[in-house]
Amino acid sequence: MSNKALEISSPIGLIAAGGVMPFAVAESLIARGINPILFALKGACDPVRVERFRHHWISVGQIGKAVKLFRAENCRDLVFIGTLVRPALSEIRLDWDTLHVIGRVWAAFRGGDDHLLSGIGRILEQDGFRMVGIKDVAPDLLMPEGRLARAAPDEDAAADIARGREVLHALSPFDIGQAAVVIDGHVVGVEDIEGTDGLLARVARLRAEGRIRAKAGRGVLVKAPKSGQDLRFDLPTIGPRTIEGVAAAGLAGIAVVAGNTIIVEPQTMIETADAAGLFVTGLPA
Numbered sequence: 530m531s532n533k534a535l536e537i538s539s540p541i542g543l544i545a546a547g548g549v550m551p552f553a554v555a556e557s558l559i560a561r562g563i564n565p566i567l568f569a570l571k572g573a574c575d576p577v578r579v580e581r582f583r584h585h586w587i588s589v590g591q592i593g594k595a596v597k598l599f600r601a602e603n604c605r606d607l608v609f610i611g612t613l614v615r616p617a618l619s620e621i622r623l624d625w626d627t628l629h630v631i632g633r634v635w636a637a638f639r640g641g642d643d644h645l646l647s648g649i650g651r652i653l654e655q656d657g658f659r660m661v662g663i664k665d666v667a668p669d670l671l672m673p674e675g676r677l678a679r680a681a682p683d684e685d686a687a688a689d690i691a692r693g694r695e696v697l698h699a700l701s702p703f704d705i706g707q708a709a710v711v712i713d714g715h716v717v718g719v720e721d722i723e724g725t726d727g728l729l730a731r732v733a734r735l736r737a738e739g740r741i742r743a744k745a746g747r748g749v750l751v752k753a754p755k756s757g758q759d760l761r762f763d764l765p766t767i768g769p770r771t772i773e774g775v776a777a778a779g780l781a782g783i784a785v786v787a788g789n790t791i792i793v794e795p796q797t798m799i800e801t802a803d804a805a806g807l808f809v810t811g812l813p814a
Contacts (some may be wrong), residue, residue: 535661535665537563537606537661537665537666538604538605538606539562539563539564540563540564540565540566540602540603540604541558541563541564541565541566541604541606541607541608541661541666542565542566542568542599542602542604542606542607542608542658543555543565543566543567543568543607543608543610544568544570544587544595544607544608544609544610545567545568545569545570545573545574545579545584545610545611546570546573546574546609546610546611546612546613547570547573547574547575547611547612547613548575548611548612548766548793549575549578549768549793549794550610550611550612550670550766550791550793551567551569551574551579551610551611552575552578552579552581552582553667553670553793553794554608554610554663554666554667554670555567555582557666557667557669557670558666558667563666564583565582565583566582566583566584566585566602566604567579567582567583567584567585568584568585568586568587568595568598568599569584569585569586569587570587570588570589570611570613571586571587571588571589572588573611573612573613574611585598585602589613592649592652592653596653596656596658599653599658604658605657605658605659606658606659606661606666607653607658607659607660607661608660608661608662608663608665608666608761609650609660609761609762609763610663647761647762650761650762660761660762661761662760662761662762662764663764663791664760664761664788665761670791670792671787671788671789671790671791671792672767672785672786672787672788672789672790672791672792672811673787673788673811674787674788674811674812674813675787675810675811676808676809676810676811677795677798677799677802677809677810677811678782678799678802678803678807678808678809679803680781680782680802680803680806680807680808681808681810682749682781682782682784682808682810683781685713685747686747686748686749686781686782686784686808688714689711689712689713689714689748689749689751690711690749690751690784690810690812692711692714692716693709693710693711693716693749693750693751693753693784694751694753694812696709696711696716696719696751697709697719697751697753697755698753698756700719700755701755701756701758702756704755705719705720705721706719706720706721706724706728707720707725707752707753707754707755707765708720708725708728708750708751708752708765709750709751710728710729710732710748710749710750710751710778710780711748711749711751712741712743712747712748712749712780713743713747713748717732717735717741717748718731718732718735725750725752725765725767725771725774726770726771726774728750729750729771729774729775729777729778730774730777730778732778732779732780733774733777733778733779736778736779741779745779746779746780746781746806747779747780747781748778748779748780748781749780749781749782749783749784750771750775750778750780750782750783750784751783751784751785752765752767752783752784752785752786752790753765753785753786753789753790753812754786754789754790760789764789764790764791765785765786765789765790765791766790766791766792766793767783767785767790767791767792767793767798767809768792768793768794768795768797768798769793769794769797769798769801770793771783771798772798772801772802772805772807772809773801775805775807776805776807780807781807781808782802782807782808782809782810783802783807783808783809783810784808784810784811784812785809785810785811785812786811786812786813786814787811787812787813787814788811788814789814790811
């Protein structure tokens with residue numbers, strides 16, 4: 530996409546999955562005078578929090594119903610936001626209009642998560658909508674470059690960060706994950722279907738079992754989008770829970786790519802990092 534700022538239309542449609550991010554984005558838009566309408570995914574979006582906003586419920590696979598609702602609400606611009614457990618194709622209940630594009634839906638499901646979201650996005654764009662990203666609708670929620678917490682990475686941590694970025698770049702074509710843990714130059718884990726929380730829990734368990742011998746307070750969690758990824762979809766996310774996981778894993782801090790990583794509850798995240806003595810740093814893209 531172009532670096533030129535997009536003129537976002539109001540109202541804007543938020544295709545809302547799980548977690549707090551759909552609501553943080555909605556509040557950011559409201560603060561800027563843009564009216565959000567949430568299209569909440571059944572089984573993913575928080576049914577309590579969504580009640581604060583104008584919303585409709587849709588199911589994965591109901592592209593026809595969703596398109597009708599987007600048009601009825603005059604939402605030209607759409608954004609995917611939130612966490613979504615990838616459903617099996619057999620679990621999808623397709624509506625009649627979706628059957629007309631079943632070939633493209635099937636092709637989207639055959640790829641990784643980024644391929645799935647971008648594939649569905651292309652289907653919607655062919656229906657006349659415009660898919661936009663967090664950079665366009667809520668840039669205030671993105672990680673800035675430089676240090677956020679009081680602590681800073683030392684030379685050893687900087688070397689681990691560089692190694693982590695190399696590993697993630699090499700794994701990008703396989704659409705495996707967007708995070709790696711490196712300790713003293715050794716890659717001790719990469720993100721898989723369990724997500725970042727699962728990766729950090731695994732590292733904590735390996736420490737408890739004596740499989741990781743490095744002292745606590747060494748090593749880093751590195752997060753970065755995949756090379757060639759459509760940055761409108763599935764950006765890496767960090768927040769207070771990530772900090773807690775890093776502390777439990779005995780690492781020194783977190784390094785993420787600035788401008789391409791979403792921060793959940795930034796003030797609480799920084800306070801949690803400072804209390805644990807962890808660094809949080811934004812890397813040049």
